Structures are given as C-alpha cells and as structure tokens.
C-alpha cells in the first residue's frame with residue numbers, strides 16, 4: 164500500500180501540473196484528488212484483504228491496520244505509547260507532497276527542519292572535521308556527527324578527535340531526531356519530521372482535518388500543546404521507564420508527564436538559563452495553575468524565520484522569569500559551566 168501511495172504521489176508529482184516549482188503554485192485540488200484516490204484504494208483493500216501480510220505489524224503495516232491504529236490513537240485511553248513499538252507514521256516527504264503550498268515553501272528554512280542536517284546544507288558552518296557526515300546546531304553551538312549505522316550517530320567529543328559511540332543514542336536522540344525506537348534507541352529520521360509535533364496523522368485527516376494535532380481546526384487543549392513542545396523543550400526531565408533524559412516514545416496527544424518526570428520548580432531556579440526557565444514557567448502555569456496561555460500564544464513554528472519573532476503578548480507577566488538580574492548572572496557563572504547541561508553547550 165505504501166508503495167501504491169508513493170507511485171500515485173510520484174505520478175502526480177511528475178505530471179505537468181504537479182512537481183517542482185509549478186507544484187508549489189498548484190492548487191490544493193491535487194491534494195484532495197490524491198487523498199480521495201488513496202482513500203478509495205484503502206477501503207477497497209480493507210474489504211479485500213485483512214492483512215495476509217506477515218510483516219503487517221512492522222513498517223509495512225496494512226492500510227486497514229494503519230487506519231484502525233489511528234482511530235485508536237484518537238481515543239483517550241489508548242493514547243499512551245510508552246515502550247510500545249513505533250507506529251507506522253507518514254514521513255515528512257509524504258506530508259509535504261500534499262502540504263507543499265502552505266508549509267512546504269518555508270519548511271527547509273525553519274530551525275526545526277535543520278537541527279541536524281547533512282554537511283553542506285545551510286545554515287553554513289565552519290569547516291567540518293575529518294570523518295563527520297552530519298552537523299547539529301547552528302553557528303554558535305555546533306556538534307559534529309558521524310553516521311555509524313542505520314539510525315545511529317557517533318558524536319565528536321570536545322577534544323575534536325574522539326568519536327563517542329554511546330552518547331547520541333542514550334543522551335540526545337529523543338530530542339534531536341524523529342521516531343526513536345524504544346527498544347534499540349535508533350532513530351527513523353535525523354531531521355524533525357512532521358510526526359514529531361503533529362503526531363500519528365493518518366490519511367483519514369484529509370476529510371476530517373480536525374483530527375490533525377495542532378491544526379487550525381483541532382481543539383487544542385493547553386496541556387496537549389505544552390506536552391508536545393515540552394517533549395523536547397523541557398530539558399532536564401527524565402523518563403522513568405528508561406532512565407534516559409528524553410521521553411520514551413511520546414506521541415502528540417499523550418500525557419507527557421506520566422513517564423517523563425520533570426521538576427517544574429526549575430522555573431524559579433536562577434541557575435537554570437532564562438530561556439529554559441520560561442519554558443518551565445509556562446508549562447507549570449498550564450499544568451498546575453490552569454492557565455490557557457501556551458507556547459503557541461507567543462510562538463509560531465511555520466513561516467519565514469525573519470517574520471517570526473515571538474509574539475510578545477505580556478512580557479511582564481509576573482510568572483515569567485525576567486532576564487537574570489546581576490546577582491543571578493553571577494550565580495549562573497559560578498554554578499554552571501553550560502547553558503544546558505543536557506546539550507553540553
């Protein structure tokens with residue numbers, strides 16, 4: 164089925180009114196037609212065959228099981244994926260084929276898309292050290308990576324020579340890649356895929372857009388939003404089930420704090436850098452104080468980076484730690500070598 168989807172997608176992409184620059188201008192009708200075609204095919208499939216494919220539970224899950232899975236994942240009780248196998252989510256290329264008009268044109272310039280990238284992909288960096296294949300971060304904070312296997316990186320240590328094999332999977336992967344396998348800690352894609360924030364959005368969302376997490380038609384519960392952003396931005400939390408510093412198979416819609424233990428009092432800790440503190444402060448406001456102001460009250464993820472300064476709704480909100488005053492700065496200098504102990508910069 165995935166193959167058929169790709170073939171249909173490719174044909175449309177290559178057709179005169181499809182792909183390339185033209186595709187960017189093409190109307191959303193293409194997407195709708197494609198979606199209908201795919202859906203029609205899916206319902207035929209689910210009538211004809213109920214998963215004769217022995218690999219149906221792995222990456223080649225049948226469309227019927229995919230749809231069933233995504234229905235489950237919308238029901239409240241089923242929405243907890245700690246330690247479970249990764250769902251067979253749609254990849255970013257598949258999403259972008261249809262969403263090339265709105266998100267496509269700016270996606271590659273958004274920091275979430277390039278947090279890890281192949282050498283040579285902008286933004287530019289200093290000269291890559293011998294052996295590196297990918298880079299992580301931007302001008303000020305850079306780490307070099309070497310792909311060592313499927314879904315595996317070694318990280319270059321501060322000495323500029325030693326490739327550390329065991330650091331990335333156990334200490335970084337969950338917040339800097341997509342689809343980390345709970346059993347092996349290997350990742351599925353090193354760039355953030357749409358799945359990281361939008362969750363397991365299956366094709367039935369094309370006719371029911373309200374089920375797509377974070378979409379304009381989706382009812383956004385404040386907890387849901389801070390959990391989605393907090394899965395990576397609450398630096399300093401720990402998964403109870405794995406002991407690792409990133410969540411165990413969190414998927415949009417899950418209750419992050421069920422397994423990822425976070426000390427929300429860090430919002431008041433002057434030794435924590437102010438950027439991390441404001442994340443803790445707004446998360447605590449939502450979780451403990453019933454606030455409905457979320458990350459999305461002030462931040463946009465998509466769009467041209469230069470048009471995307473945080474929207475400052477109430478910067479003097481007393482719950483927000485202001486920039487550290489002089490005495491806090493002194494404390495930060497003496498107590499912490501790093502801006503983030505977790506990321507080591």
Ligand code: HEC
Nearest residue numbers: 300301304305306334335338395396398408409438505506
């Ligand atoms: C809990 C999630 C989490 C873990 C674990 C984590 N990071 Fe990060 N990392 C982040 C977030 C979120 C940011 C962006 C923070 C910001 O901009 O305020 C970031 C930023 C960075 C940056 C700077 C990017 C830039 O452009 O400024 C580097 C480099 C980095 N991390 C490296 C690492 C390394 C290496 C590891 C493993 C040793 C790691 N991180 C582990 C969440 C995490």
Ligand code: HEC
Nearest residue numbers: 255258259262266275355356357359360377378463464465
């Ligand atoms: C870092 C989290 C994140 C990632 C990754 C992400 N999105 Fe979004 N997306 C959001 C948020 C938040 C919104 C709500 C509007 C906004 O903030 O720009 C949104 C909105 C949307 C919308 C609704 C239209 C709009 O702009 O309001 C579409 C469609 C969309 N995203 C598609 C995608 C696709 C396709 C990808 C992968 C290429 C993707 N998103 C990756 C967070 C994300």
Ligand code: HEC
Nearest residue numbers: 194197198253257258261357361364369372375378379380
């Ligand atoms: C077959 C085409 C197709 C694919 C593939 C696809 N979408 Fe959609 N998507 C649509 C259509 C059609 C809509 C409904 C029309 C609309 O609201 O833009 C939609 C709606 C959305 C919305 C809500 C938009 C809004 O403005 O509220 C989001 C978010 C979204 N999709 C994200 C994704 C993500 C993430 C993926 C990949 C996991 C994906 N889509 C894959 C066609 C597609």
Ligand code: HEC
Nearest residue numbers: 274275277278300301338359360391392394395458459462
């Ligand atoms: C899968 C992990 C992950 C998720 C989920 C995530 N982020 Fe990020 N975010 C990062 C990392 C890593 C960076 C640093 C990128 C870089 O500079 O290399 C970052 C950077 C940012 C930045 C600074 C750069 C910019 O785009 O202006 C903002 C603001 C931000 N994230 C907000 C959000 C919001 C809001 C959400 C929830 C809708 C979210 N993030 C979800 C990992 C994540």
Ligand code: HEC
Nearest residue numbers: 389392396438442445446457458460461472473475476477
């Ligand atoms: C009341 C508004 C407001 C809310 C709510 C808010 N932020 Fe921010 N955030 C800001 C401002 C202002 C800045 C600094 C200006 C900028 O970098 O664009 C900022 C900066 C950031 C940065 C970049 C820090 C850096 O290293 O430059 C990240 C990442 C971020 N916020 C994530 C989040 C997340 C995640 C949430 C939700 C838990 C959130 N913010 C909630 C206003 C807000």
